[in-house]
Amino acid sequence: MPDISPGAVAAVAAEAASKARERWQGELDVWEKEPGHPVSDVDLLVDDFLRAELYRLDPGAGYLSEETIDDGARLGKSRVWVVDPIDGTRDFIRERTGWCVSVALIDGGQPVIGVLEAPARGERWLAAAGQGATRNGKPIAVSGRTQLTGARVPAHHVPKADADLICVDQPNSIALRIAMVAAGEADILATLRWGHEWDVGAAALIASEAGATVTDALGAPLIFNTHAAEAFGVLVTTPGIHAAAVERLRARAEALVVR
Template sequence: MPEAGLASEVAAIAAEAGRLAMARWDTDFKRWEKVPGSPVCDVDLEVDSLLRIRLAALLPDAGWLSEETADNARRLSARRIWVVDPIDGTRDYLRGRPGWAVSIALVEDGQPVIGVLDAPARREVWTAEAGNGAFRNGARLAVAPRDTLAGARVPADQLPRVDSDLVMVAKPNSIALRIAMVAAGEADLLATIRWGNEWDVAAAVLIAREAGAAITDALGRPLAFNTPSGQAFGVLASAPGIHDAAVERLADRAREVLRA
């Protein structure tokens, strides 16, 4: 388990990074695509650099996995590792929309034990520590008590016809914030059916888990972090009462993606 007070120090570092991102948000910064469909900007790199310096000073022995840093296999031998997305939801950041956040997780023995999302444009700070609950702006979070899949609220821009019994709610670009919506009881289900990166979800997975959500990959299997690939096949976060039904509904689609 993390040292006493460490979560507060991580939250302070996330807040510093959030202030930097906010100060640069409405300025003339460079932007480009790492690969088609994957935008990045100068600010991503500036925030990444700040986080690496500050977090390394906190735990010099911890490994590092970040969207904006070249991966290094040495992290695999580390018991503890920082898993970071300096700006999760870069598309919203570039468009001047508030659906982005600084995401920091401390992973210990393959599972997140501290998670922080700092979303300054939304005036939100989400925090969790393993065994101690999850909070937004200091208020304890709890998932919604839903036990039927039909009518479940999903952050989405559109839904396939087969899911027309679900209810769309507003969707921030940040997948971490969408998972956090489940933690806050503002959504009942978030699911992706594709390979995704650990840095996108590590902090939010702990926040949702500590709020009582059920969390698995797209096939209902436990999630693990600091894996060699740094990826997992999808994430499914939901109210516990609908998780099995959600896995069952998505299973064929998930297997089809894996076969492709």
């Protein structure tokens, strides 16, 4: 495996994010890949740039991205770049700040480097396996919350069954919402739907390196570079409330997981 530094990956992500920021709040070509899933020409521009530059860093790694057709070649490789060129496209096209460029390097099914570049927010989130996580170069850590009641969740509203949780700011990017847990600005992030690996690859490492417990919606470990490139939900919490969160969500998750 090439000796790839987290800084080198961050530099590529930063340049990609700079290209996106140049077009943010400007003229965009926007269409829907499928109903409710917008994409812009900038998503594709950033994807092309990342694919080329990450190949330079590690020519032997596979590539999995929201905006590149998956040809399955990555399945025969132990190392894979998992990329969302613009996570939070809705916020990007609405000229809001809740978007980022997400880049993860997966090795043996687990992220070993994760970067989120959020230039509209002035944020760079970075983690490497076993080396902790930072925001703008400063170490971050999860909160010490041990009670589920009163836990902060990045959401505009919550179901009645979760009325004891406290809603805080919700950027459109799920990666940034996970990062909020990593930085102690939220205590729990949960989704109960099938989601793609590129949405959470980098953020999952950032959160776990910051001390969070990161699983799928049923409490099982996340595995990356799978055939479907999907997992059922993601649950990111402070360690002290994870078991309670899994128990609360179990019935809802089990009812929804069957396709």
